[in-house]
Structures are given as structure tokens and as C-alpha cells.
Amino acid sequence: MEIERINDTTIKFYITYRDIEKRGFNKEEIWYNREKGEELFFDMMNEVSDQDQFEMNGPLWVQVHALDRGLEVIVTRGQVNDGKVNLEIPMEDDLETDSEGNLADMLERGYSDTKGSNEKREKSLTVVLKLDDLEDFIQLSKSFDFEVDTSLFHYQDDYYFSVTAGEEYSEAQQDNIISQALEFGNETDISIHLLQEYGKVVAENNAIAIFKENF
Structure with missing residues (x-):
């Protein structure tokens, strides 16, 4: 799994479907099973925390991009001040906010969007x-x-x-x-x-x- 620190509160990591299977998760299972999707997410986050010392305390904002050969996950940790949550979301071009929501829902949406093998992909x-x-x-x-x-x-x-x-x-x-x-x-x-x-x-x-x- 590749890990990239974006800033103090945001981290991005990429995991291949092969790596997902090595962790004991079935590709089809994580698309549809919310419990398994969340289990995979926290398994990845524990590894990120161990390798990059990224603390998971506080609210988390998650983006998941379903790519052809794996998943790109971007996690931003919110800061709580006086009961209010402050999220400093990176505005870089490669961190588009088109897939916010529950991990399992995003995986399922990504799966349905990638069907149709005779259609042309929008990118290389x-x-x-x-x-x-x-x-x-x-x-x-x-x-x-x-x-x-x-x-x-x-x-x-x-x-x-x-x-x-x-x-x-x-x-x-x-x-x-x-x-x-x-x-x-x-x-x-x-x-x-x-x-x-x-x-x-x-x-x-x-x-x-x-x-x-x-x-």
C-alpha cells in the first residue's frame, strides 16, 4: 500500500485489489457488504497510523476513488474547536470531491460506474x-x-x-x-x-x- 502525506490533517493512500485480497477481503464482498467495507477501511487506517503516525481521533472526512486496479483513499481529520468541526480540505486538482460519503456506499457506486466494457473510458x-x-x-x-x-x-x-x-x-x-x-x-x-x-x-x-x- 502506497501512503502519501498531503498535509498535517490529510493523507492519501492507494491499495491494489490484489493487496486487498491478500488482507483476506473479497473484491465483490467489499462492494456490497457495508460491514466488510468498513472493516477494510479501518484495517488500512491502522496501517497508515502505524507507518505515518496519522492519528484518527476526531471526525474523519473520507473520499474513495475506485480505480481500474485498486482504490485511492483520501482521509482528512477534522479539528474540533468549541464544539465546531473545522475541516481543511485540500483544493488541489488531484483531490476532487466527487465521492464523499460512507465507504461502503462509495465502493458500491464505484463498482456500478465501471461496468459496461464496450464503452470508452473517459480517461487513459x-x-x-x-x-x-x-x-x-x-x-x-x-x-x-x-x-x-x-x-x-x-x-x-x-x-x-x-x-x-x-x-x-x-x-x-x-x-x-x-x-x-x-x-x-x-x-x-x-x-x-x-x-x-x-x-x-x-x-x-x-x-x-x-x-x-x-x-
């Missing part, structure tokens, strides 16, 4: 995959024919690559693109932002085309 889909060996990426470049952005990174002795399927692809096409990439790489909790900031860029935007031409 980016995933990051970890390579067991660089040879796997060479093999991927020989069989991958989609025109999508791909970048290759080296980070902490491992190779990672990102695949971005643009808005021009339908949901079914995007899923097919990612499925083919998954044949050569493994899902990871490492984000594209972390790789861009701390990793070494081996090839950017057209990595597969570069490897296809040179190997």
Missing part, C-alpha cells in the same frame, strides 16, 4: 508492471502490436515498465492491452510517479518500439 488507463528479467521485455516487444505509450524504468535493482492505453481505446480494448502486458510482467504496488521521481528511465514513451527495433 496506465498500469505499472515488474519484470522478472529484462529478456521478458524483449519478448514482449516482439509480440506487442498496440500503439500505446510504454516506458521502461530501473529501480532498486529491478526493471519496471508502464503501459498507457489512451482514451481512443474502448474498455474492452484497454483490458486486452493490459492482459497482454501481464503475460510478461507482474502486478506491483510501485506507482508510475515513484518511478518517474526516483527510478532511472531506460526508455520513455516508446520503449516497446525501441526494443522491437534494436533486439
Whole structure:
């Protein structure tokens, strides 16, 4: 699970569906079961509290964004002064307030909004995959024919690559693109932002085309 401190009272974290399942929760179950949804939330918050010393005392304002491969959760802790609750909500572009409410309700809404695989997504889909060996990426470049952005990174002795399927692809096409990439790489909790900031860029935007031409 990735954790990012926004300010003194707000924290953001991202958890993949694979990580959710490792914690003993069923993906379908957390969409519809309020008790399980809240149990997962407090399980995540306990980890956040342990790692980042984010205290949960006081009222909490929660946003949950259901992404294609996981959940992004933003939590703001309210300050109580003279019986009044003060919430300093960040107004950054990446902290939109379009999904406020109960965790289980937000998860269920996110689930229903992502159905319909033949429709086009309103935004591109980016995933990051970890390579067991660089040879796997060479093999991927020989069989991958989609025109999508791909970048290759080296980070902490491992190779990672990102695949971005643009808005021009339908949901079914995007899923097919990612499925083919998954044949050569493994899902990871490492984000594209972390790789861009701390990793070494081996090839950017057209990595597969570069490897296809040179190997």
C-alpha cells in the first residue's frame, strides 16, 4: 500500500485489489457488504497510523476513488474547536470531491460506474508492471502490436515498465492491452510517479518500439 502525506490533517493512500485480497477481503464482498467495507477501511487506517503516525481521533472526512486496479483513499481529520468541526480540505486538482460519503456506499457506486466494457473510458488507463528479467521485455516487444505509450524504468535493482492505453481505446480494448502486458510482467504496488521521481528511465514513451527495433 502506497501512503502519501498531503498535509498535517490529510493523507492519501492507494491499495491494489490484489493487496486487498491478500488482507483476506473479497473484491465483490467489499462492494456490497457495508460491514466488510468498513472493516477494510479501518484495517488500512491502522496501517497508515502505524507507518505515518496519522492519528484518527476526531471526525474523519473520507473520499474513495475506485480505480481500474485498486482504490485511492483520501482521509482528512477534522479539528474540533468549541464544539465546531473545522475541516481543511485540500483544493488541489488531484483531490476532487466527487465521492464523499460512507465507504461502503462509495465502493458500491464505484463498482456500478465501471461496468459496461464496450464503452470508452473517459480517461487513459496506465498500469505499472515488474519484470522478472529484462529478456521478458524483449519478448514482449516482439509480440506487442498496440500503439500505446510504454516506458521502461530501473529501480532498486529491478526493471519496471508502464503501459498507457489512451482514451481512443474502448474498455474492452484497454483490458486486452493490459492482459497482454501481464503475460510478461507482474502486478506491483510501485506507482508510475515513484518511478518517474526516483527510478532511472531506460526508455520513455516508446520503449516497446525501441526494443522491437534494436533486439
